[in-house]
Amino acid sequence: MAAAVNDFEPWLIDKLKSLKTDEGVFGSYISGILEGEDSVDEKRDALEGILSEIVDSDMSIHVSEILDKWESCKPKEEAPKPTADVDAQLAKLMESQAPAATTRREYTDEEKKIREAILSQYSQLSDNEQDEENVEEPQSTDLVKNTNASDVAAAARERREQARLEAQRKKEKDKEDREKQKQLKEEKKEKRKTQKGERKR
Template sequence: MAAPLTDAGEFESWLNDRLDSLEVDREVYGVYILGILQEEESDEEKEDALQGILSAFLDEDTMEDVCKQIIKQWTECCSRSAAKRDAEDAEVQAIASMIEKQAQIVVKQKEVSEESKKRKEALLAQYANVTDEEDEAEEEEQTSGNNFTGNDKSLFKNTNVEEVLNRQKQKRDQAREDAQKKKEMDKMQREKDKLAKQDRKEKEKKRTQKGERKR
């Protein structure tokens, strides 16, 4: 199993400087040493592998110190990288948790909105029922006040018909009375005209008779 990955840039920079100070070719050995540190599990395995590389150009005492320095620096870099990754993971987790909470809030608000909408619809429906009942009650009161219910409607209808018939009868009676009065007046006028005509004839006859006597 490979060792945890570290911040290679930071460690490589330190390793290159250390190899340069030992006059070891970093282009050749730097990548090799980094591979050993990443692949080997324990510090002992790392140290044995490093000694196999550095023994070609370092004495035994120097080689042991350099191996320990390399392993120590690698471990510290790994720890810092792990802490950094943990911090990044914690930040990512915090962001994810915040997003999840916001999503829950949105869902809850949506549920509350739906519940509020249902309550509003229920209140509107209840208000509509109350309004309908009030309208019906008002119509009943108006109908009751105007005698428009049940048998009263028929009575009212019959009363209206009777009133219409009475008015028509009154009109006919009035017309008959007016006609009778006019007839009487016309008769009187004719009698008057007849008497006046007869009177004129009598007067004309008398004048004629007087004229004949004078001749």
């Protein structure tokens, strides 16, 4: 994935600059979406959601362009190595072990009786144990569930959400700044008008 990031990120930065937006905030958010394990449709929906904040038209063209570039930058899966050698070695191993596996031991009559007695005693014990324990014991807590994949996915979701919130905050701040600038312009305009009006008197 490192090769994909190396080729893709500079392209994405240029793309976002051409769209006149903050490549730092939106770039990390878009990369997070693309690196996730979502389906292409889910990625497309997420990208459309982001780009709706940036562009007014040609959104689907921009989304397709980003997805196509990402696909072209992703490293191609290596072709599986020929398994003929492994198969041959496995066949040889099986042949060498075959004689040992096929020889069966013949039990004497006495050994057979002892064996049957042990088996019947064991089956009675296990039947009694099952009767006594109708409720299944909880699984051992010694085994801890491996949550690596879900932890990574949760961290990626959290990063995307954080980037989305940052983008939203920046958008709102930019909007406030624009409104303040507009208000200042209006105030300056009004001052100039009143100053001109006073001069005329």
